[in-house]
Amino acid sequence: MYDVIIIGAGVSGCAIARELSRFQLKILVLEKELDVCEGTSKANSGIVHAGYDAGPGTLKARLNVEGSRKMETLSKELDFPYQRNGSLVLCFDPKEKDKLWELKERGEANGVEGICILDRQKLLELEPNVGDAAVAALYAPTGAIVCPFGLTIALAENAAENGVEFVFGAKVQGLEKAQEGYLVHTPKQDYETKVVVNAAGVYADEIHNMVSGIKMKIIPRRGEYLLYDKNVGSMVSHTLFQLPTALGKGILVTPTVHGNLLTGPTAQDVPGKEETDTSREGMERITERAALSVKEVPGRQVITSFAGLRAHITEFSEGEAGDFVIGEAADAAGFIDVAGIESPGLSCAPATGEYVAGLVKKLLEPLEKENFIGTRKGIPSMALASDEERHRLIKENPAYGNVVCRCETVTEGEILDAIRRPLGARTTDGVKRRTRAGMGRCQAGFCNPRVVEILARELQVEESQIRKSGEDAWYILSPEEGGSL
């Protein structure tokens, strides 16, 4: 019998798991995919929003500002890439300048520090490559960028180190009220728990509807992105948003914490919950709209495109429309929804973790652990390490001297670390998100066979058993299928 089962190992689920791991609780995270960070958390803008978007008084606004405040400290405690680069909301129409003032007021009401309005002159000083049409901007110095994988994996690893169990490939197929709490059905086995936390992303409605009569519906909103080579990563230094216009919500242009340039997202409601495919129209739209924010969108420097789904709730009679749904379901005691976590869910995560842990605390009144480990060390990066550190690492393990991914200078040592640590990588995507092997401009053309070989060796399986991500994402045929010559 578990005290808490968290459904979903995205950034919210992992943040909640990590916060709850401070207490004497038996906790399990169930994840349908083979790794953490496989849904919305892996495909988003990687932005820590300052917190001026959501309306004052909403949970979104409160958790965003809190999350943004906590993120920097958390990045030091858990060792993940984070950079406070500041954000700008660009205004392209002199007639719409008052909208910037509205945003400023809203931000101030939400408690966002340091926001101000810049005229074009000041804007140019901050961003020399800003588009000619930008007449003014809202500047939020607390806006930041974060590695979404780094954050989620760090939270999960730290939770695991503090005793939280994770089971992967365990899609929740049913949820029943039991005598004391709930019975959770998965293809692996059934689990009993006192409290369920529903952090199932775009599937949170399905999980919710398993136990509650107040029905919820989520229609995924797809956002497509273009990622550019590091060559052009320094084209902008702040995150450039656009004031929403009649043409729709804007497209952002931002550097990433790893030095790439990112543009997107589009916003399109899609019927399927796995429809993370990109489209020609999407790519064209991003390029066209991004051209407003920066003078030249370096189209030839695109290295990949991707799409993520945001959990947009379209039907739910409880709570305020458009806000997160976080709390115990009205008709299901011990069942806590963490639903509708669309933007700014990533920014909120540290605060969401605490907030939900607070709700669980009220239900279970757990004691704090004495031996909670509050810090975690990430995988060392040979690309970023000082020469001294490099020498030390290679001395420790010569595999740190063997470069496997040439674009991002990722070594065998880092890949071994990614596989061997708690909740280690089991797939090439897992290796990629933990080390950046395959994230560079050749997109794994060079390192893929090498990473597959290392994974197979470490996991002691035939190379044909290695997957990109899901169970069916095979790379090479097995010897039985004639795949070994």
Place this chain on the structure above:
Amino acid sequence: MKTADLVIVGGGPAGMAAALAAYHKGVKDILILERDRELGGILNQCIHNGFGLHRFQEELTGPEYAVRYMDLVQEKNISHMLNTMVVDVQGGEFCLITAMNKEQGMFQIKANAIILAMGCRERSRGAMNIPGYRPAGIYSAGTAQRYVNIEGRMPGKEVVILGSGDIGLIMARRMTLQGAKVRLVAEIMPYSGGLKRNIVQCLDDFGIPLKLSHTVTEIHGKDRVEGVTVSRVDERLSPVPGTEQFVKCDTLLLSCGLIPENELSLGAGALMDEVTQGPVVNERLETTVPGIFACGNVLHVHDLVDNVSKEAETAGAFAAEYILHGEKEWGEAVRPKIPAKTKCTLPEDRDTGSQLICIGCPVGCLITAQRKEDGSLAISGNTCGKGEAYARSEMTAPVRTITSMIRVEGGTGRVVPVKTKSEIPKGKIAECMREIKKAVVKAPVSVGDVLIENVAGTSVSVVATGNMRVF
């Protein structure tokens, strides 16, 4: 700190030829740094033939071409380090190279000159903006080639190839010979960028359709590729709505162009040429950074390895001169002569059984050859006697050289490249492949070793085209 007169980054055809040329000019203290486990570079996985016609006046496979240079490098005792990645180069009066490997860790080398010879890389799917999902099963042709020819593993069963450059065409044949079904090759341009010979011997021989003015407009399958949408494109290369066709496959190979590998050149501060996409050089193949030279595909993408070797010799010789006689005025930038791109146009819906493409010379006449009722051949469309002879041979007794790999036991690798020592009847290809696939040999293996005698009863033997040491 280690020192050397000349450090060469990359031990492929460019690096080795540059090293030998510098050696002959009197620079003996040379160090080649190679990131793979063998010298030879990309040639090691190019197990097909067609190399060396200019350089050696004979037709070699990639590994054979590489071995010739490796033997020379060894003979001259030119030192090299394998499994070593160069992470930074700096030019100047003294050049500084930073490299890493398992044995020495991270180390620096001081040198009088550097030659960049890192080769090129393939354009990825992302760079081509193909929409759709991002499943496993999308490989650059070179990655697939490495899986098949070096690792001895098959990356898929049903294949669509985008891009009809030579690597794409070669991989179409390679995958087919190993048992995969290649559905089609799509080419966005109205002509193929590949050699006519490859269109004949890699596609026509196996009945693989080449769809010119077509491209992949969507990738299907969430986990693994389940198919692609192929569409016709208009004159501006934009997909034409309504021409979409779903093609079921589990693998998409991309053969859509090569780009010089620029990380180190850029890191050194070399000025880049937007046309070649490699560093700007003068007539001595010196980059704008003093002491740093460049040659081979890192400078611009070459069509023939023979030309790479030639260019590398020039770079090696000038680097030696620089080392021995000091810096000269840089002079003018000279853009390497880029050969005109092959533009192989073919009529749509060509009947490959009767409409032949002559491979006798680069003109590539389209020859119609039909057997008349009396059994004689009616040949038309050829512009010279070679064409008629070629058509006659193709219609009566066509022959091919087969290149593949054979399993090795107890070696440092899983497979060794092989070829039929001479051409065999085209009709014997399948039987020949069956015998090759069944064969297992024990390491060591050396180039030229006979591994199968009298393959498929043709009295032709199958010989090794690469070396394999005992593990």
